[in-house]
Amino acid sequence: MDSTKVALVTGAGQGIGRGIALQLASDGYHIAIADLAFQEDKARVVVKEIEELGRKAIFVATDVSKKEDIFAAVDAAAEQLGSFDVIVNNAGIAQVKPIEEISEEDLNKIFSINVNSVVFGIQAAAAKFTALGKKGKIISAASIAAVKGFPILGAYSASKFAVRGLTQVAAQELAPRGITVNAYAPGIVGTGMWDLIDEKLSEINGKSRGENLKENVESIMLGRIETPEDVAGVVSFFASPKADYVTGQVLLVDGGMLYN
Numbered sequence: 001m002d003s004t005k006v007a008l009v010t011g012a013g014q015g016i017g018r019g020i021a022l023q024l025a026s027d028g029y030h031i032a033i034a035d036l037a038f039q040e041d042k043a044r045v046v047v048k049e050i051e052e053l054g055r056k057a058i059f060v061a062t063d064v065s066k067k068e069d070i071f072a073a074v075d076a077a078a079e080q081l082g083s084f085d086v087i088v089n090n091a092g093i094a095q096v097k098p099i100e101e102i103s104e105e106d107l108n109k110i111f112s113i114n115v116n117s118v119v120f121g122i123q124a125a126a127a128k129f130t131a132l133g134k135k136g137k138i139i140s141a142a143s144i145a146a147v148k149g150f151p152i153l154g155a156y157s158a159s160k161f162a163v164r165g166l167t168q169v170a171a172q173e174l175a176p177r178g179i180t181v182n183a184y185a186p187g188i189v190g191t192g193m194w195d196l197i198d199e200k201l202s203e204i205n206g207k208s209r210g211e212n213l214k215e216n217v218e219s220i221m222l223g224r225i226e227t228p229e230d231v232a233g234v235v236s237f238f239a240s241p242k243a244d245y246v247t248g249q250v251l252l253v254d255g256g257m258l259y260n
């Protein structure tokens with residue numbers, strides 16, 4: 001029987017999620033990639049990259065804002081890959097707007113994708129771990145914006161503060177079942193998300209394209225933009241037995257931007 005552990009990573013068709021999926025595959029996990037249906041082509045490339053590492057991988061079309069989608073993705077991972085050990089609630093979106101312009105629709109959208117998804121991911125994973133008699137690990141995407149509110153990223157910052165709160169709550173509620181719950185807090189990672197933030201900030205403050213990103217990168221003490229692999233190393237740790245005694249934590253992985 002295949003005793004390989006299984007991890008599900010949301011939003012792994014690109015960016016940080018892809019980096020996490022590849023790292024966990026290198027660590028020995030079979031991987032389920034849960035991303036929006038329109039990302040299927042990109043996700044299939046990641047599936048292939050994982051298979052080249054000698055692991056199994058599947059793509060499950062999933063909208064993380066929908067509870068039934070997340071539960072179905074967890075079921076598919078367990079049934080098709082043979083176990084369920086780790087969920088990484090990574091998928092998220094950014095919104096770039098001054099607080100006075102944030103609409104009710106904006107708030108509903110970002111909270112359903114960045115926050116509701118984390119609640120549903122915790123619920124689905126905890127239920128599956130218990131059904132399989134496993135302890136299991138739940139890991140979610142926070143941000144430096146979960147630790148300090150960032151201007152013009154008001155709704156986004158609020159959503160990431162919520163992820164931090166949920167991580168602390170779930171860690172305490174699930175500890176009696178041996179389930180650990182942690183989150184990673186990246187800084188400025190060179191992905192599609194920051195392309196969007198840079199573009200929208202330029203529209204708001206008139207700086208040329210790339211200028212806002214450059215200024216933010218200049219505030220990183222380690223002197224370079226973050227990569228998905230930088231983030232994936234922290235997730236690898238949280239998923240590993242080395243982190244068995246770590247729960248309820250939000251770990252800054254930002255090259256030295258914020259300090260706690």
Ligand SMILES: NC(=O)C1=CN([C@@H]2O[C@H](COP(=O)(O)OP(=O)(O)OC[C@H]3O[C@@H](n4cnc5c(N)ncnc54)[C@H](O)[C@@H]3O)[C@@H](O)[C@H]2O)C=CC1
Pocket residue numbers: 010011012013014015016017034035036039062063064065090091092093094113141142143144185186187188189190191192193194
């Ligand atoms: N890029 C950065 O500088 C930082 C990113 N983060 C967080 O890391 C996570 C990943 O971000 P990136 O890789 O940079 O973003 P990205 O925009 O490059 O990738 C996000 C992925 O999530 C997927 N996604 C979006 N909405 C979804 C939905 N409703 N259902 C399923 N999948 C959905 C997208 O299709 C995409 O594959 C996000 O939660 C983000 O907030 C945190 C701090 C910094």
Ligand SMILES: CC(=O)C(C)=O
Pocket residue numbers: 094143144145150186187188189193194197
């Ligand atoms: C994208 C993100 O989380 C920040 C704060 O840059």
